[in-house]
Amino acid sequence: MTALQQPNANQNWSRQGFANQSVRQVIRLSSGGSEARIRISNQYGVQPLELTGATIAKAARGSAVVPGSAQPVRFGGAESVSVPAGGQVTGDAVTLSGLTSGTQLAITLYFAHATGPATFHEFGATGASYRAAGDQRAATSGTAYRETSGSWYFLAGVDVTPADVGSVVAFGDSITNGFTAAPGSRYPDLLAARLAASGRAMPILNAGLGGNRLLTDSACYGEDGLTRFHRDVLDQPGTRTVLVLIGINDLGYPELPPTSCTTPNPAITAAQLIAGYRTLIRDAHARGVRVVGVTITPFRGASVYTVHSAQLRRAVNAWIATSGEFDAVADFASALADPADPTRLAPKYDSGDHLHPNEAGYRVMADAIDLTTL
Structure with missing residues (x-):
């Protein structure tokens, strides 16, 4: 599947469309x-x-x-x-x-x-x-x-059919979408390979959308996650489980000067983001879909990092890990963290922008998921 978005003015063919x-x-x-x-x-x-x-x-x-x-x-x-x-x-x-x-x-x-x-x-x-x-x-x-x-x-x-085993949807932003990754090296791709190697092959659908936020729309980065969750996750054929990794842009964009792509750009609280997760959980459970919460990955050194955004990440991750409201948790934050400074990506997993993992990082993310939770 592909998470879709409205046309924008960036360097692509969406505004003009096609003719002959x-x-x-x-x-x-x-x-x-x-x-x-x-x-x-x-x-x-x-x-x-x-x-x-x-x-x-x-x-x-x-x-x-x-x-x-x-x-x-x-x-x-x-x-x-x-x-x-x-x-x-x-x-x-x-x-x-x-x-x-x-x-x-x-x-x-x-x-x-x-x-x-x-x-x-x-x-x-x-x-x-x-x-x-x-x-x-x-x-x-x-x-x-x-x-x-x-x-x-x-x-x-x-x-692709037959596909009677159900599917897992990875829901998120550019980290799920695999920014910087080579074809086949996004964490959902590597997770699909792990499942196949274990003899439990099942489709892993990627509903990542670069720049996307859970709570706020963007002219460039698509409808907010709360809006697109039904279309991109719950309405997909055979969805049984969803992995939720979204929120880093909600925390980080307010720390930057607003642009045409980030406007509106409201400051948010940890409580607002948690309320958004609770909405996803409620809607998924109403459709019989399991929800795996994924902790927000480290980003110290990235443009969106400030003391305030770091505090919000810490509070939100504590809730994801300990609230018991998700059906299961995958701790990507710990898996990717620099042991000397857990607010940073470990250098061996950093693509260079201190926000997006490299291929080794995406592999660690895929390996951090307990396959029995899917």
Whole structure:
């Protein structure tokens, strides 16, 4: 799945959308199966989205696909589909052989007519998107795809079947989304690999959204977590457990001068953030979904660090760890902390910005989760 957000003015294709263009998007599966269905979203569209056609193929290098693997995607048997503003459609099942956890697929969407602004995911950490003029759905090589974006567009998810084991959703911000991580190295990817190696393979869906906050919307970083929790977690097929790692931006942004991306930028209290977590727990339990609380990771030395934000993190983490209100707890804060100064990321786990872990850090996070809690 992909956590989606409204178009913004950053360096991406969301504001302009597409017209007589093909968009090829490379994604990575977290579980295997024999059939795949794509989901196309027009969640933030201002007009119906006219998708002329789509293909799904096994990805090769860059924007190329494995020869002979591309298959057309139908929608109720039709080649094209109209997605209403605010709506979503699911393609018919496509049979593909050899789908395993880690398989990379290329989803190609062709828009003959102007789409208007695009519902999208800004930081696609597991692959890239490529744009070409005209209808390039059948192109095997990547020659026609001369433009590249780090974002995904209109693609809400790829569902692989059979998937009767249920799924885990990792819900959070850029740390969950895997900022700085190589493809396959985000903590949810590594957790999926751990489960598969243990003989308990199950899909791990990534609902991370860079810059996202639990309590406050952003023009650049998506709707607040309280709002998107139902769509991105509870409404996902087969959700059984959610890992909640969000709040660091709620604590940190008020310590920075406000920008167009962080406005509104209200100061918050530990009690307000805890009340937000309680809302997530209540809504999840009402749907029979388990909730694993994850402690907020160290960030001393990052731009959002102050004495005040550190105090808030300490109070919130104490509640996560000791309140007993979550079904289980994963202590990422302790796993990543510098033994000489627990308010900092250990140097061996620091990507360099003192906020986001590196690949070794993401691996430690995945290893810190008790698999029996999932």
